[in-house]
Amino acid sequence: MEQDRDRGRWQHAVVIGAGFTGLLAARVLARRFARVTLLERDRLAPGTTHRSGLPQGRHPHGLLARGAAVVEELFPGIRAELAGRGAPVFDFGEGFATRLPHAWAPRTAVGIEVQSLDLTALESALRGRVRAEPAVRVRDGFVVEGLQLSADRRRAVAVTGRDRDDPDHTAVRIEADVIVDAAGRASRLPGWLAAAGLPRPEQRRVASPLVYSSRMYELPEDAAPGWLVSFEMTFPPLVRRGGAAVTVGPGHRLVSVIAPAGELPPPRDETALREFAGSLHNPLFAQVMAQGRPVTPVYRCPVGGNRWFRYDRLRRFPDRLLVLGDAFCAYNPVYGQGLTVAALQAELLGRLLARAGEPAGVAARFQRRAARIALFPWLTATAADQGWTTSRPGPLVNWARRFLGRVLLRVPGDPELYTHFARVQNMLASPLVLLRPSLLHRLLRPARSPQGDGPAQ
Template identity: 80%
Template sequence: MVTWPSRRGRPAGTGPEGGDRWGHAVVIGAGFTGLLAARVLADRFARVTLLERDRLAPGTTHRSGLPQGRHPHGLLARGAAVVEELFPGIRAELAGRGAPVFDFGAGFATRLPHGWAPRAAIGVEVQSFDLTALESALCDRVRAEPAIRIRDGFLVEAVELSTDRSRAVAVTGRDRDDPGHAPVRIDADLIVDAAGRASRLPGWLAAAGLPRPERHRVASPLVYSSRMYELPRDAAPGWLVSFEMTFPPLVHRGGAAVTVDRGHRLVSVIAPASQLPPPRAEAALREFAGTLDNPHFAHVMEHGRPVTPVYRCPVGGNQWIRYDRLRLFPDRLLVLGDAFCAFNPVYGQGLTVAALQAQRLGLLLRRAAGPAGVARRFQRRAAGIVRVPWLIATAADQGWSPTGPDPAVSCVRAFLGLVLRRAPGDPVLYARFALVQNMLTSPLGLLRPSLLWRLLRPRTPVAPDPGESGPG
C-alpha cells in the first residue's frame, strides 16, 4: 500500500499552534470542496459558516446543485490520503457502507487506446464510491464540528468589499424559503468561494469595478449517459472499476463502471453528444455500449437490474480562472476547487486537486498570524497545485480541437501517447504510470533512463485482459 506522508504536523482538529482563534470564516458551497475547506478553517477560526443553496436532506439524497453527482467520480490515492488525514476513519466508515477498498492495479480493468492495461497489484490502495455517499459522510462529520454551522437553502448574491475595495468583509444573500426575500448580510473575517463551476465571483468583481480574471478554457464535447444497476451475485464481475479512456482524435468514445457498493454498479458511457443515443432509448444505449472495446459496460447492462433512470450531463471541459494573476484582488477572499480550476472529470483529477488545495490552506492558516494576507499567498500556491494536472488534462483534450493542439503541448501529447501505446505490454511501465495517475509521483519520473528504455524498445505482443470476454 502506498501512503502519502502527512504535512499537517499535528492531528486533525487539535486547534492552532498558538494564539487565540480568529473570528468568523464563511464558505460558499457545501459540496466536497466546501466541506474540506470548512474542516481546515475550523482549526483556526472560532466560527465557520457553510452557505449552501440546496437543501441538504439527511442521508444520501442527490441534490439539484450537483447534476454531475449521478455520474462516476474518482478520488485518486493521494487525494484519498488527504481526506483521511482531515477526517480520520472516513475510509473505514465508507467501507462499512459498502464502498470497496482495493489495489488500483488489481481492481481496475482499464482499456487504454492500444490495449488492456496489465492487471496486477501495484501497491496503490484506492476506494470506489458514489459521490453523494462520500459528501453525505463528510457532511455528517462537519456537522459534528462545534465551530461549524451549515446554513442550507441560502442563495449568495454578492460578496461585499470594504470602501476602498481592498478586502472582502461580508456575504449578502437571502434564504430561499423566505417569502419576503429579505436581504441577509453575513460579516466575515475570511470568505472562501467553493461554489464550483457555478461560481459567480467574476461577475461580482466586475460589478465592484475590479478587473475580471483571465479565463483559460479547453473544451471537450463529451457527454455522460449514466445509470445505476444492481447485479446478481452470479453475474458479479472480477473487477471493481472498469474504464475505457478517450484520447482524441484516436478514441472518441469511452465509459466507466464503478462499484459503489458490493451489489450496485454505476455505469456511464461517454461520447460527443451527437454520437450518444437519447437517455430514454435503453436498447440504443445498450447497443452503443456494445460498440466499445471494453465489454464490461454492456455486461452490466445486460445482466443488471436498472435501479435509476438514465441521467445525461455534459462533461464540462477544462476551465482555469486565473485569480492568481490579478494584481487588484481583495484580501480575505480566496477561491479553490472547481471555482478556481475545473477539469474534464474523465481524468479523475478534480476531487484530488481540491483536497490538496484544502490541505495547503490549512498549512498556510497554521503559519499565519491572522487572516490578512492569507488569500494572496494561498492563490499562488493553489496555482502551483493545478499546473501539472492542467497540463496533462488539456494536452489530452486539445486533441478535440479542429486545428490540433497548441505547439507548446504537442510534445506532451506525443510523450503521453507513447506511454499509452507501450503500457499495455509492460507491467513495470504501467505501474509507474499508475503512480503518476494517482498523483503520487511527478510525471518527470517517467523520464528516468530505465523507463525511457522501456518506451523506446521494440513493442511486445499484448495479451488480452483476463476479464475482457465475460464477468471476470
C-alpha cells in the same frame, strides 16, 4: 474584526458551497476560526439524497489515492466508515479493468490502495462530520448573490444573499474575516469582481463535447464480476467514445457510457443504449447491462470541459478571499482529477492558516501555490482533450500530448512502466518521474504489439 486572542483563533470564516470542496475547506478553517459558516444554495436533505446543485452526482466519480489520503487525514476513519457502507477498498492495479486507447492495461498489483465510492455518499459522510464541528454552522437554502469589499477594494469583508424560502427576498449581509469560494463551476466570482470595478481573471478553456449517460444496475450474487472498477479512456481523435463502471455498494454497479452528444442514444431507448455499450472496445459495460437489473432511470449530463480562472495572476485581487476546487480550476471529470486537486488545495490552506499570525496575506500565498497544484493535472487533461479541437495547442501542451500518447502506447505491454504510470495517475508521483533515464528508455524503445491482458469477466 480582531483576532479572538483568548483562544488564539480568528473570529469568522464564510465558505460558499457545501459540496466536497467546501466541506474540506470548512474542516481546516474550523481549526483556526471560532465560527465557520457554510452557505449552500440547495436544501440538504438527510442521508444520501441527490441534490440539484450536483448534477454530476448521478455519474461515476473517483477519488485518487493521494486525495483519499488527504481526506483520511482530515477526517480520520472516513475510509472505514465508507467501507462499512459498501464502498470497497482494493489495490488499484488488481481492481481496475482499464481499456487504454491501444489495448488493456496490465492487471497486476501496484501497491496503491484506492476506494470505489459514490460521490453523494461521500459528501453525506463528510457533511455529517462537518456538522459535528462545534465551530461550524451549515446554512442551507441560502443563495449568495454578491461580494462586498472594503472601501479601497483591497479586501473582502462580506457576502450578501437571501434565503430561498423567504417570500420577501430579504437581503442578508454576512461579514467575515475570510471568505472562501468553493461554489464549483457555478461560481459567480468573476462577475462580482467586475461589478466592483476590478479586473476579471484570465480564463483558459479547453472544451470537451462529451456527455454522460449513466444508470445504476443491481447484479445477482452469482454474476459478480472479477473487477471493481472498469474504464475505457477517450483519447480524441483516436478514441471518441468510452465509459466507466463503478462499484458503489454490494452488488451495485454505476455504469456510464461517454461520447459526444450527437453520438449517444436517447436516454429512454434501453436497446440502443445496450447496443452502444456493445460497440465499445470494453465489453464489461454491456455485460453489466445484460446481467443486471436497472434500479434507476438513465441520467444524462454534459461532462464539462477544462476551465482555469487565473486568479493567481491578478495584480489586484482582494485579500482574505480564496478560491478552491472547480471554482478555480475545473477539469474534464473523465480523468478523475478534480476531487484530489480540491483535497490538496484544502490541505494547503490548512498549512498556510496554521503558520499565519493573522488572516492578512494568506489569500495571495494560497492562490499562487494552489496554481502549482493545478498545473500538472491541467496539462494531462488538456493534452488528452486537445484532440477535440482544431486549434493549435501551445508548445507545452503539444509536448505533453505527444508524451502522453507515447506512455499510453507502451503501458499495456510493460507492467513495470504501468506501476509508475499508476502512481502518476493517482497523483502519488510527479509526471516528471517518467522522464527518468530508465523509464524514458522503456518509452523510447521500439514498441511490441500492445495487447496487454484482456478484461477479467
